[in-house]
Amino acid sequence: MKPGYYFWSGDIAAAEGGIFAGCRFYAGYPITPSSEIAERMALRLPQVGGKFIEMEDEIGSIAAIIGASWTGEKAMTATSGPGISLMNENIGLAVMTEVPVVIVNAMRGAPSTGLPTLVGQGDFMQAKWGSHGSYEIISLYPSSVQETFDLMIDAFNYAEKYRVPVIFLLDAMLAHMYEKIYVPSEDSVERIERKKPTKPPGEQLIYEPDDDLIPPMPSIGEGYKIHASGLTHNEKGYPQLTAEAQEKLIRRINDKIRKHAEEIWKVEEYRTEDADIIVVAMGTNARTVKTAVDEARKEGIKAGLLRPITIWPFPYKYIEKYSADYIVAEINYGQIYHKVREYADNKVELLPKMGGELHKPHEILHALRRYKK
Amino acid sequence: MRVEIKFGGLGGQGIITAGYITAKAAALHDGKESVFTQDYSAEARGGASTSEVVISDKMINYPQVLHADYLVVMSQSAYNDYLHKLKKGGVLIIEEDLVKLDERAKDFKIYKIPATRFAEEIGNPIVANIVMLGFFVAITGVVSKEAMWKSIEERIPKRFLEMNQKAFLKGYEYGMEIVKKEKK
The missing domain is CATH 3.40.50.920 (Rossmann fold)
Incomplete structure (x- = not known):
């Protein structure tokens, strides 16, 4: 996008903010009031060398972005209402396997199909506790179209830095309302990329954390043995179904967020x-x-x-x-x-x-x- | 100064487009702040369509219309449904062939235009909303004529621009005549 002023909805700003942050893969299943994000991505991603896939449902959508992220791409999806409920199992998989993804949830009146076109804020707790288990996640929520664009860049930066799914909350009001927005020049913002392994394949354990508790992330195809399991795993990534392994892994994936909380707070x-x-x-x-x-x-x-x-x-x-x-x-x-x-x-x-x-x-x-x- | 505008009519009259064009004109071409929202639920209620625009020199907090300064209605049902949204002494702009006023209208400053008839004379009733936007600019001055036209140009496919320009100017000139008469 050329720098300058535009008149966009929150949905358009979420899509463009994602692209600006470096997102090049989107898989989704349209649902009001998030559909315009998919619509924009379908138009724009091919223009910037990215890929857009309309999936068979929300379960497939989140599975696809998790897979895409393992190839080294920045990936996102967007949904709302019943769609986010369907995504929750695989959000847990992304947490457990430490995969950077951004999931936009445009909150509408709920529960169930509720009020598809009207505003709600019922998904705060679900954003944190939606998947089973005790885990930490990052969730951001803007209040204007401009902030939606700006905050999408932070969302991708956090996802990459902490290797964690970021739940980006919108609401039906913001998703559909239009405001003036300024798009800055491409080089004016910081874009964080995930840490890459420093050791060669064979020496690097794929879940061996650095002092910041975050393991470097190899991409599939670079020669590293990647075993990404939702089962409790050791630093090799292999399942290790013991209390000791659980204690070590779950404590770490929580603490990597808790110990950096103040850096994440806005x-x-x-x-x-x-x-x-x-x-x-x-x-x-x-x-x-x-x-x-x-x-x-x-x-x-x-x-x-x-x-x-x-x-x-x-x-x-x-x-x-x-x-x-x-x-x-x-x-x-x-x-x-x-x-x-x-x-x-x-x-x-x-x-x-x-x-x-x-x-x-x-x-x-x-x-x-x-x-x- | 916060200015609130509500457009109402039937699906197909370009009510959503009118709101979008107005809000974009204010934000990008007049250098103000604006918020545009549309009521999706009303559409489902059987043909009704409405959009809202808030314009201000400052950042806009509450994004929707609370007490409209201007109400533009192009159907009887919109008049019936939204008149209560117009503040006392506010400006009521109606498509005069499609809206019949009742005793409630006495609280407002009223401007009438046969926008659809004019649009048909120009060549297509579809540009009635653009006639209305020209009229709106002349009557209210909330958005400048240049900004509104620029915003229309950006929204309308090139091959229809000529017809839309005629529509816009027709509404504008009709409005200016009324304004001149008022001044005398």
Whole structure:
């Protein structure tokens, strides 16, 4: 894409941001409101020497991007609603075999087929806990079209750096809404590539981590013996079905994220410095809150907004940092609310919405007025 | 200044396109901020179509219409469904052959244009939305004439540009005459 201003939807920005980050493989199965990502990728990937495949379903889609990533390509898929539920088993495979992939999930009203065209935020916990087992993952969630583009570059960088699937959350509002966006020049951003083995084939164990707990990743076809198993494995990659191997492997794939959490955290703090009451809100819903915070300030209420951009690992130190009361405004019946409660000193109130629309500014303002001192 | 515009009509009238063109004109050619959203659920309700545009000099927070400053309606059902979205004293722009006003209309400043009839005279009713955009520019000045036309040019296939230009200018001139009369 030529540098300059464009008028794009969140979906287009997610696709273009992926390509900008270096993604050259997309496998997916279209589903509203993420279909325009597939549509854009089908158009654009062939133009940049990449490959687009429309798969038979979501299970095949994620399996295909895991395979593509093992060939050394940056790969992504996008889905929504029932589609992300179908992907969860293989998300666990990507976690266990430490494969960098980016999975976009445009959240819609749910559960089940729910509200296909309307906004929801019900997949926060699923992004973290969707697959079976105890694992860490990275999840990011932008609130504007510009941030969608910018954050896709971070998503690929994190996936490559930490060898982990990144769940890139969008919502139906952001996926379909259009805004002005600036595409920078190709050389203006940092693109991180996965670590490659330094030892020759035969000497390198493919799951032997460096001090940062992240093993270098050879590509299929480079001569390394690659055995990528979802079974608990040793550093050779061979199944080793013992408590000791489990302890070592699972502890490491969790700790490689936990120990780098602060490098992964991105948070927006808006007028929080002197706030008595802080609203925690994510994605497009945080935009409503900004309006409400400004209105509340005019009425003498010391309100602020805390917006986790990194949803997982949860940026808990930002919650601990303030001694204010919290309102968690999310489009579900209480998910991030529980994380905030875990780390807040004072009162935490849930302001839920079941889905279909963002909170309205007056709804947030009404809640803030109860905290007027 | 935050300005909210809502377009409403029937599927096929180019309501979504009108919103997209307007928002893009403001963002890319007038140097403002804008957000364009469309209501997908309304389409499923049997032919109704609506789109929303928010324009501002500053970053836009809430992305949808709360209390519209301008409501452009091209069907009776859109008038019935969305009039409550228009703030008191707001500007109501109607396709006068397709929308009949009722007593509720007295709260608003009303502008009428037979956009579809004009489009048919030009050669194809499909450009009624472009007639409407020309009219909208003349009446409201929310988006500049140059920006709106540039945005139309980028959206419409080249072979239809001539017809669309006629449509745009027809709506614009019709609107300017009304504006001039008002000033007198």
